[in-house]
Amino acid sequence: MNTLVTGKSVHFDDRYLQVELEDGRIILTPMSWYKELQEASLRQLSHYQFICQGTGIEWPELDYHLSIESMLFSKIQTQAA
Numbered sequence: 175m176n177t178l179v180t181g182k183s184v185h186f187d188d189r190y191l192q193v194e195l196e197d198g199r200i201i202l203t204p205m206s207w208y209k210e211l212q213e214a215s216l217r218q219l220s221h222y223q224f225i226c227q228g229t230g231i232e233w234p235e236l237d238y239h240l241s242i243e244s245m246l247f248s249k250i251q252t253q254a255a
Contacts, residue, residue: 178229193231210238
């Protein structure tokens with residue numbers, strides 16, 4: 175079965191980008207992985223939207239896009255290393 179990994183909400187602090195998925199899982203990745211987001215203001219970070227049927231996140235003011243699936247895959251690769 176092929177199911178989409180879709181986002182429900184986005185949270186962040188100075189260390190982590192956290193994405194809550196529709197299925198209840200939470201992905202936590204270091205903000206240091208996303209230079210553009212690290213350099214953004216809190217106001218800019220707060221203005222995100224889900225795109226591509228909820229499988230991606232866009233920060234329009236930053237012209238920055240992030241695939242939720244790639245966040246999940248990067249986390250799995252990091253843990254396996």
